[in-house]
Amino acid sequence: MRVFRMARRGQPRRRRRGPERAWAEPPVAVRGGRTVDSGGTVRGGSAVRGGRAGRRPGAGRLSRVPRAVLVVLGCLPGLAAVSGLLLCAVGVDRVVAGSARPVAARPASVHQAARPPVVPRSGWLGDGARHGRPPPARYDDRVVAVFVHHTDSPNGYDCADVPRIIDHLYAGQTGPRDWDDIGYNFLVDRCGTIYEGRAGGVERPVTGAHTQGFNHRTAGIAAIGSFTEGVPVPREMTDAIAALAAWKLGLSDIDPRSRVRLVSSNDRSRYAAGTEALLPALAGHSDGYMTSCPGAALAARLPEIRETAARLQGRL
Known part of the structure; x- marks a missing residue:
C-alpha cells in the first residue's frame, strides 16, 4: 500500500497563455482520502486472583x-x-x-456503475505505429478523479473515420513530442463511442499524460473535436463521458459530484508543486492547468455530466 504525504494548501496561479500541453511525469506523493476504522472487544474478568479452593461464593x-x-x-x-x-x-x-459482545460494523456503501463498451487500442492503432508493442505501463493505486479534455480538432468528421483520427493524434504525440504513448486514457467521439487510449488496461489505474501536475490517481477523457463557446456538444458524447466517469470513479466509490484532494507535482500546473488542491472529482482540464480546454461549451456541460454520472452510480 502506498503512503501519501500531506501538503499545505496554496493559491491558484494565474492562467498561462500558449498552446495546451499535457505531460508525462514521475510519481508524486498524493494525499489519499482513506478512513481507517479500529476497535476492540470489551472483556470481563474476575476481580479475585488465585485458584478456586477456599474462594467464597460470589x-x-x-x-x-x-x-x-x-x-x-x-x-x-x-x-x-x-x-x-x-x-x-x-x-x-x-x-x-x-x-463483551462485539457489535457488527455496518458494511460500507459502495456505488458502482456498469462498465460501458470500450473499443480496444487494436481498433485504432495503425500498422505503422511507432511502438510495435505497448510500452511498459505505469500505475497508481486507484483513480479518484477524471479530467475532461477536448482534442481541439475539427468537428465535422464521420464517426467511421475516428480510428484514423485517433491514430493521427497518437502519431503527433509520439512523434514531434517524443512521448512513449498517447496521453489520454480514453477518447470519446461525437457518436458516443468510447476508445481505449493509453496502454495498460482500461480497468486498471493507468498513469496518463493529460493534465500537467495531476496525472497521478486520475484518468484523462478526451472529447474528439473542438468545443469552444457556442459549439453544440452532442448528447451522445456527454452521455458516454458520464457513463465512463461513473464506472471509473465507481471503482473507488467516488461520487462524481464530490471534490477530492490532490497534490500538484509540477510548478507549471495551476498549482505550485507540492501544493494540495481541492478539485472536482469530475473536472475540466482547466481546473488543474492554465488552459481553455475542454472549451467553454463542454465545460458548461460538466455539471450536467456529473449529475448523470451520479445517477448511474445509484446515488440520489
Whole structure:
C-alpha cells in the first residue's frame, strides 16, 4: 500500500497563455482520502486472583456492585441483605458479560456503475505505429478523479473515420513530442463511442499524460473535436463521458459530484508543486492547468455530466 504525504494548501496561479500541453511525469506523493476504522472487544474478568479452593461464593463479583447498592443492602435484615447482595452481583456479571459482545460494523456503501463498451487500442492503432508493442505501463493505486479534455480538432468528421483520427493524434504525440504513448486514457467521439487510449488496461489505474501536475490517481477523457463557446456538444458524447466517469470513479466509490484532494507535482500546473488542491472529482482540464480546454461549451456541460454520472452510480 502506498503512503501519501500531506501538503499545505496554496493559491491558484494565474492562467498561462500558449498552446495546451499535457505531460508525462514521475510519481508524486498524493494525499489519499482513506478512513481507517479500529476497535476492540470489551472483556470481563474476575476481580479475585488465585485458584478456586477456599474462594467464597460470589467473592469475585462483590467488587463490581455499586457502592450505593451496598449501602442500601446494609439496611436490610441479615438473610434478606445476603440474598439481595448475591442477586445483585449475579446481575452485574450478566451486564458485564453482555457488554463483551462485539457489535457488527455496518458494511460500507459502495456505488458502482456498469462498465460501458470500450473499443480496444487494436481498433485504432495503425500498422505503422511507432511502438510495435505497448510500452511498459505505469500505475497508481486507484483513480479518484477524471479530467475532461477536448482534442481541439475539427468537428465535422464521420464517426467511421475516428480510428484514423485517433491514430493521427497518437502519431503527433509520439512523434514531434517524443512521448512513449498517447496521453489520454480514453477518447470519446461525437457518436458516443468510447476508445481505449493509453496502454495498460482500461480497468486498471493507468498513469496518463493529460493534465500537467495531476496525472497521478486520475484518468484523462478526451472529447474528439473542438468545443469552444457556442459549439453544440452532442448528447451522445456527454452521455458516454458520464457513463465512463461513473464506472471509473465507481471503482473507488467516488461520487462524481464530490471534490477530492490532490497534490500538484509540477510548478507549471495551476498549482505550485507540492501544493494540495481541492478539485472536482469530475473536472475540466482547466481546473488543474492554465488552459481553455475542454472549451467553454463542454465545460458548461460538466455539471450536467456529473449529475448523470451520479445517477448511474445509484446515488440520489
